[in-house]
Amino acid sequence: MATGKINVSVDNIFPLIKKFLYSDHEIFLRELISNATDATLKLKHLTTIGEAKVEYGNPIIEVKADKEGKKLHIIDQGLGMTEEEVKKYINEVAFSGAEEFLNKYEDSAKDSGIIGHFGLGFYSAFMVAHKVEIITKSYKDEPAVHWSCDGSPEFVMEPAEKETRGTEIILHIADDSTEFLEDGKINELLSKYNKFMPIPIKFGMKTETLPKPEDAKEEDPAPTKEVDNIINNPNPAWTKQPAELEAKDYQEFYRELYPMQFEEPLFNIHLNVDYPFNLTGILYFPKLTNDLNVQKDKIQLYQNQVFVTDNVEGIVPEFLTMLRGVIDSPDIPLNVSRSYLQADGAVKKISSYITRKVADKLNSLFKNNREDFEAKWNDIKIVIEYGMLSEDKFFDKADKFALYPTVDGAYFTYDELLEKIKDTQTDKDGKTIILYASDKEAQHSYIETAKAKGYEVLLLDSPIIGHLMQKLEGSKENISFARVDADHIDKLIQKEETQISKLSDEEKETLKKELEEAMTDKSFTVQLEAMDSDSSPFTITEPEFMRRMKE
Numbered sequence: 263m264a265t266g267k268i269n270v271s272v273d274n275i276f277p278l279i280k281k282f283l284y285s286d287h288e289i290f291l292r293e294l295i296s297n298a299t300d301a302t303l304k305l306k307h308l309t310t311i312g313e314a315k316v317e318y319g320n321p322i323i324e325v326k327a328d329k330e331g332k333k334l335h336i337i338d339q340g341l342g343m344t345e346e347e348v349k350k351y352i353n354e355v356a357f358s359g360a361e362e363f364l365n366k367y368e369d370s371a372k373d374s375g376i377i378g379h380f381g382l383g384f385y386s387a388f389m390v391a392h393k394v395e396i397i398t399k400s401y402k403d404e405p406a407v408h409w410s411c412d413g414s415p416e417f418v419m420e421p422a423e424k425e426t427r428g429t430e431i432i433l434h435i436a437d438d439s440t441e442f443l444e445d446g447k448i449n450e451l452l453s454k455y456n457k458f459m460p461i462p463i464k465f466g467m468k469t470e471t472l473p474k475p476e477d478a479k480e481e482d483p484a485p486t487k488e489v490d491n492i493i494n495n496p497n498p499a500w501t502k503q504p505a506e507l508e509a510k511d512y513q514e515f516y517r518e519l520y521p522m523q524f525e526e527p528l529f530n531i532h533l534n535v536d537y538p539f540n541l542t543g544i545l546y547f548p549k550l551t552n553d554l555n556v557q558k559d560k561i562q563l564y565q566n567q568v569f570v571t572d573n574v575e576g577i578v579p580e581f582l583t584m585l586r587g588v589i590d591s592p593d594i595p596l597n598v599s600r601s602y603l604q605a606d607g608a609v610k611k612i613s614s615y616i617t618r619k620v621a622d623k624l625n626s627l628f629k630n631n632r633e634d635f636e637a638k639w640n641d642i643k644i645v646i647e648y649g650m651l652s653e654d655k656f657f658d659k660a661d662k663f664a665l666y667p668t669v670d671g672a673y674f675t676y677d678e679l680l681e682k683i684k685d686t687q688t689d690k691d692g693k694t695i696i697l698y699a700s701d702k703e704a705q706h707s708y709i710e711t712a713k714a715k716g717y718e719v720l721l722l723d724s725p726i727i728g729h730l731m732q733k734l735e736g737s738k739e740n741i742s743f744a745r746v747d748a749d750h751i752d753k754l755i756q757k758e759e760t761q762i763s764k765l766s767d768e769e770k771e772t773l774k775k776e777l778e779e780a781m782t783d784k785s786f787t788v789q790l791e792a793m794d795s796d797s798s799p800f801t802i803t804e805p806e807f808m809r810r811m812k813e
């Protein structure tokens with residue numbers, strides 16, 4: 263038996279660890295399972311390249327709770343540690359073994375998915391435990407080691423009995439952390455952080471129903487058997503190549519991510535890039551309402567299949583936080599402030615890559631199946647309009663496929679619309695006026711009047727369309743938007759033949775006067791027009807600038 267001091271400069275690091283991460287105690291399990299995963303993947307790598315001459319087999323990681331003994335066990339069948347390695351990797355707190363491993367096997371281990379350097383690491387166990395034991399046996403033919411430490415910097419190391427390869431971590435859970443012994447809590451953490459980790463994780467047993475034997479009678483119950491309860495899917499869809507997946511695989515994965523979402527997503531975007539940064543993922547467009555606030559924080563960020571956060575602010579552009587799905591990138595720095603993230607070069611590249619992929623996907627949907635794209639427009643427009651407003655690069659791409667619906671249910675792109683109205687809807691300065699309504703019912707008579715004159719009237723009702731119109735007015739030449747009840751309509755050069763009014767000039771004068779006297783707001787103008795019999799005999803309009811001022 264040997265005792266020694268953990269090599270840290272402060273006298274007792276553990277109270278510090280506890281305090282430092284007070285709000286995030288639960289991540290200890292993520293850290294320990296990440297280490298167990300690393301240890302297993304390292305062994306896999308060493309057997310693949312012939313450096314470890316042992317059978318890799320089908321290793322799993324097991325989490326076991328011992329409520330009576332107040333202990334939590336995390337057991338792996340990975341490469342284990344020799345006495346020397348425990349001294350080096352555990353006793354020297356500041357030393358990251360994963361980093362050394364990756365340096366040593368730099369070329370061959372790149373794609374092995376070894377996590378390393380993840381967060382607080384092994385010592386986060388002391389956030390919930392007053393004592394921690396390690397029982398470990400290396401794949402190298404060396405005696406097993408038992409290490410234990412009670413939270414002071416002193417540790418004990420002695421030989422152990424363990425026969426099988428791998429590492430068992432035993433946490434003696436502290437009295438203020440007994441919630442971490444509850445099945446419910448453990449299940450919650452496993453499904454939050456470890457749902458898609460690459461090595462199967464077992465927590466307890468479950469009953470599986472087997473198929474009935476051929477000669478079974480109708481009333482015989484189906485046979486059952488007890489099997490390992492594996493809580494994760496080690497091969498989630500985003501880790502596969504798009505060519506391997508069909509539409510139903512994407513749908514199933516959406517269900518896996520959001521078991522409580524009953525609506526199908528509209529479409530998905532598979533992200534897959536390994537240069538100049540590494541990023542995979544699948545984004546889904548859900549049906550979006552017109553509310554900008556309710557649907558954020560649905561994209562989950564992973565690093566090598568370990569859940570990190572569902573707050574991706576700063577990593578994906580704001581307008582895309584309304585989407586759902588997963589992004590996985592080892593290249594996003596963690597444990598740094600959001601403002602640092604936004605300034606980070608790699609993160610900027612990632613963000614603009616995602617924006618570009620989303621724009622390209624939308625463009626191909628538009629090109630390949632316009633009818634379908636039009637049908638979905640109402641459910642996706644909020645993201646596209648928001649994106650056009652906030653990201654100039656996205657604006658440039660989306661300008662080709664963003665749609666402007668008319669009150670009659672036709673859909674134009676901006677260019678198509680302009681082509682259609684440029685000869686009929688210009689004012690005397692040669693400016694093209696784009697007419698729109700925001701409320702089909704309330705503005706009904708104005709809409710009818712404009713249509714009777716042969717004008718196109720758009721139906722623009724999203725909450726940010728006003729801002730988008732301003733942006734368009736600023737970036738396009740010689741156009742202006744006017745709501746259908748504004749006075750612009752009368753300034754348009756009327757090319758159609760004027761109709762004959764049913765009223766005499768005198769009658770018109772009298773009527774106009776009466777109407778004007780009846781109005782309290784003098785910014786409105788009364789127009790008596792020759793109209794179709796089924797439309798209004800007169801209109802009351804307000805200058806567009808007055809209307810915008812009042813808004």
Ligand code: ADP
Pocket residue numbers: 293297298300301338340341342343351352357358359360361377378379380381382383384385429
């Ligand atoms: P990191 O994972 O970033 O290297 P940790 O503090 O989590 O830092 O772990 C330190 C080192 O301890 C690991 O790099 C590894 O060498 C060793 N280690 C921890 N857990 C295990 C395990 N279950 N099996 C084998 N080695 C382990």
Ligand code: MG
Pocket residue numbers: 293296297378379380381383384
């Ligand atoms: Mg670690």
